[in-house]
Amino acid sequence: MIVECDREQDVLDAIASQRWPARCDEDLRVHVHACSVCADLVEVASALVDDHAPVCQEARIPSSGIVWWRAQLRATEEDARAAARPIAFIQGVAVSVAVWLLVILARSLPAATLAAWRGWLGDAARLLPVPSLAQVTAIPTGVLLVVGAVLLLAPLAIYFAVAED
Amino acid sequence: MRDLTVADIERLRAEADGADAVFEMDEESFRALYDRTARALWAYLSRITGSPDTADDLLQETYYRFLRAQGRHENEAHRRNSLFRIATNLARDGWRHGARARMVPLPDGRRGELRAAVDVAGDAERRADLSRALLQLSPRERAMLWLAYAHGSSHRDIASTVGVKAASIKLLLFRARRKLALVMRDGDPGKAGNHDR
Numbered sequence: 001m002i003v004e005c006d007r008e009q010d011v012l013d014a015i016a017s018q019r020w021p022a023r024c025d026e027d028l029r030v031h032v033h034a035c036s037v038c039a040d041l042v043e044v045a046s047a048l049v050d051d052h053a054p055v056c057q058e059a060r061i062p063s064s065g066i067v068w069w070r071a072q073l074r075a076t077e078e079d080a081r082a083a084a085r086p087i088a089f090i091q092g093v094a095v096s097v098a099v100w101l102l103v104i105l106a107r108s109l110p111a112a113t114l115a116a117w118r119g120w121l122g123d124a125a126r127l128l129p130v131p132s133l134a135q136v137t138a139i140p141t142g143v144l145l146v147v148g149a150v151l152l153l154a155p156l157a158i159y160f161a162v163a164e165d
Numbered sequence: 166m167r168d169l170t171v172a173d174i175e176r177l178r179a180e181a182d183g184a185d186a187v188f189e190m191d192e193e194s195f196r197a198l199y200d201r202t203a204r205a206l207w208a209y210l211s212r213i214t215g216s217p218d219t220a221d222d223l224l225q226e227t228y229y230r231f232l233r234a235q236g237r238h239e240n241e242a243h244r245r246n247s248l249f250r251i252a253t254n255l256a257r258d259g260w261r262h263g264a265r266a267r268m269v270p271l272p273d274g275r276r277g278e279l280r281a282a283v284d285v286a287g288d289a290e291r292r293a294d295l296s297r298a299l300l301q302l303s304p305r306e307r308a309m310l311w312l313a314y315a316h317g318s319s320h321r322d323i324a325s326t327v328g329v330k331a332a333s334i335k336l337l338l339f340r341a342r343r344k345l346a347l348v349m350r351d352g353d354p355g356k357a358g359n360h361d362r
Contacts, residue, residue: 003335003336003339004335004339012314016317037339039346040342040343040346041342043345043346043349043350044310044314044342044345044346044349045314047291047295047349048295048310048311048314048315049314049315050288050291050292051212051292051295051315052208052315052316054288054292055208055211055212055292055315056204056205056207056208057204058208058211058217059203059204059207059208059211059220060207060217060221061203061204061207061224062225064195064196064199064200064203065196067199067203067225067228068192068195068196068199070225070229071188071225071228071229071232072187072188074229075187075188075229075232075233076187079187
């Protein structure tokens, strides 16, 4: 199968310079008539060259200023979102660590101190519609572990939720 | 992209005054490049997707990705190639993700009218026929033909833009050209490869 012809460039030049077919050499016209490669080239290239300028004229393009501002706005928003992801993660970790430290601290305090705090909290709890400290400390260790795990995994969940945006 | 509000513009102005540049390219250079390339890029996108609406969307996305790429471009030709490559990839992705539904193929009943229309109709009708004929080709074939003949790109640039080996371009271009010529004559791309005079 013949896929190229030595005269393709001559044909393309004639089309591009608008010499095809009336103002080009007679021998080029004769060649195109006999050569399938160049005949296809004339048909396709002429149609596409003729189409190019009108399509460009029809182009519905926004102004360069609008495109620039929109791109800048979008980039700024994307950068802000990207920057917020690690911050949200670190905040979640910090909260979890703080809660765990409080739990560890509470468990390591002397019994007398805890009893004093319980008394104080008990007094305060009576004023608020919340469970008493005694009720909270009565929660089984397994439940506390589950709550702890949720607190630990929460920052990860927040991170991935933000990352998907 | 969503529309800009006045508040957005004011906020951007304020941020631009105090913040580091978001893009490597400055506004003046971008606007000059955009003004030189946008129409040709829109025409390319419109022809390879077969949809002016898709071209509208992809045009802005192309420039955005170009700006975000922060690439070092040696010259104007390099920047243009980069833009057309991004546009080609976006059009290809759109094609993969269902944009094809928007690209209406030539109905069988209209195919027989192509030949007569090419012979007798005016510019507008010839262009409409070309548009329908192009839709019979694959997106890559359309891209190659448009770049080669409407845009006047070199084989090396075409290869780089559509993502094929430079050595393959001549043959791929020949096949695409043959196919389009047959569609324009007969409305049947299936005969490509059987017509060798």
